[in-house]
Amino acid sequence: MKYLLGIDFGGGASKATLIGDDGKIYATHTTEYETIYSKPGFAEQNPEEWVSATIENIKGVLSKSRVDAGDIIAISLDAATHTAVIMDENFKPIRNAIYWTDTRSTKEVEFLKENYADVIDKEVLHKPDTIWTLPELLWIKNNDKENWANVEKILFAKDYVRHKLTGDYVTDYIEAEGSMMFDINTLKWSDELLGILGLDASMMPEIKKPTDIVGTVTKEAELLTGLKEGTKVLCGTTDTVMEVFASGAVKKGQMTLKLATAGRICVITDKPYPDVNLINYSHVIDSLFYPGTATKSCAASYRWFRDTFGGDYKELDKMAQSIPIGSDGLVFHPYLNGELTPYANPNLCADFVGVRASHTKAHFTRSVLEGVAMSMLDSKEALDSLNIEHDDAAVIIGGGGKSPLWRQMISDALGIKLYEMKYADSSFGSAMLAGVAMGIFENYEDALNKCNEVISETLPNEENTKQYRKLFKKYKAVQKALEPIYNGNY
Structure with missing residues (x-):
């Protein structure tokens, strides 16, 4: 038996998944890390915590599976996109990485637009927004001049961790597309856009395909992780495209709906759709793309609520289920870090509106879940306005989709059928990607046929859909009324 290891880095945790050449999962391990919110609008992560999580996860899957590390033939990593690590000439991080939910670079965004x-x-x-690497780095250049003066190298999150395993200095073209420093016409770093930062292409990583073998595990990494020196390591790619692949969305018109730290609705297409409401990326399959909407605080809103007010998810779900649709008048907007689709406004704030003395913790819990559902409906309407052809059903992915209550709520709110796959997380997708690269699987569809299957379907309740559409009108009206206040027009 040969094994394949996928490692993902998400908004608050890293997960490793070990699969065999028979397509079965033999072990998973998850390690959480902190996102640092030092000021309003700031969101940073410490790159060394990603490395520590990687070491713990690898040791975890080896211990749980009791697999001989020498039987792991390839490793692939993925991570949330466009989170850059600025480093000195020795590849040492100079400061924390600005995470993509950070909104501090609003002035830089306006500068780029103008x-x-x-x-x-x-x-x-x-289109320019605070989520992209270019304005984030421009903020550092403008506001953290001492650290910026020492920049010699730049890597992205998964590439930094992989560098620790292999010593390579590369990234993949899908990751590069999210940097706002990559020319999609030449498939090279843009001299003009890098010039805004005073950088040149020699300071940037070499661009590879996600399936390229870019290095092998070093002796030092073997001692840290328990992996075997010489184990092949892929370039890897972004977390979202690995989720899209893992979900089975590999043909034009297929749709995915993501309930993770961020929320996304993606459609597989044969061309990009540049629009302020969409994020466009290439698929790992040549000549395909997956344009999609993006909300900043999807499952992150539920996690924030849990961490702030206490409880575990199963307990909170049970409480929310006892409250009727509409939360007895309580409305929540999940704009904890501003919002992308369909507002592209980093100034928007989360809020609870309509609070009464009769409202309990159960009401607040349900309103958070409903607020996220409304934001996904908001996104779906923006997507549909562009007339992109897609199926009438979607595969639901992300941790939030594991909740039967939330899954039904999303299905009802959007009025669409949802499929749940047996596995659909990024680390699983990365493990399959390693299998494709190594020839264990003939192609992407062969990997899916051998490794995954649909395990449930959720059908919308027509009466519930009508109630959610009424709630959506209130949700939109409140958003419209509050936006001028959040923009400082008062």
Whole structure:
């Protein structure tokens, strides 16, 4: 038996999944780490915590599976996109990495819109926003000059961890697309966009395909992790495309709905759809793309509520289930870090509106779940306005989709059928990607046929859909009323 290891880095945790060449999962292990919110609008992570989580996860899957590390033939990593690590000449991080939910770079975004709109439209799949690497790095250049003066190398999250395993200095083209520094026409780093930062292409990692073998585990990494020196390591790619792949969305028109730290609705297409409401990325399958909406605080809203007010998810779900649709008038907007689709406004704030003395913790819990459902409906309407052809059903992915209550709520709110796959997380997708790269699986569809299957279907309740559409009108009206206040117009 040969084994394949996938490792994912999400918003608050890293997960490793070990699969065999028979397509079965033999072990998983998860390690949490902190996102640092030092000021309003700030969100950072310590790159060394990713490395520590990787070491713990690898040791965890080896211990649980009792697999001989020498039988692991390949490793692939993925992570949340466009989170850059700035480093000195020795690849030592100079400061914490600005996470993609950070909104501090609003002035830099406006600067890019006013001065570089033409080149961005020509070379980039996205519109300027605080989530992209370019404005984040421009903020550091403008506001953290001492650290910026020492920058010699730049890597992205999964690439930094992989560098610790192999010593390589590369990234993949899908990751590069999210940097806002990559020219999609030449498939090279953009001299003009890098020039805004005073950087040149020699300081950036070499660009590879996700399936390229870019290095092997070093002796030092073997001593730290228990892996065998010489084990092959793929370039890997982004967490979202690995979820899309793992969910089985590999053909034009298929749709995924993600309930994770962020929320996304993606459609597989044969071309990108540049629009302020969409994030566009290439698929791992040549000539396909997966444009999609994006909300910043999806399951992150539920985690925030749990961490702030206490309880565990099963207990909170049970409480929420006891409350009727509409939470007896209580409305929540999940804009903890501003919002992307369909508002592209980092100033928006989360809120509870309509609070009464009769409302209990159960009401607040349900309103959080409903608020996220409304934000996904908001996204779905923005997507549909672009007339992108897609199926009438979606595969639900992300940790939030494991909740039967939330799954039904989303199905009812959007009025669509949801499929749940046996496995659909990024680390599983990365493990399958390693199998494709090594020839264990003939192609992407062969990997899915051998490793995954649909385990449930959720059908919308027509009466519930009508009630959620009424709630949606209130949700939109409140958002419209509060936006001027959040923008400082008062």
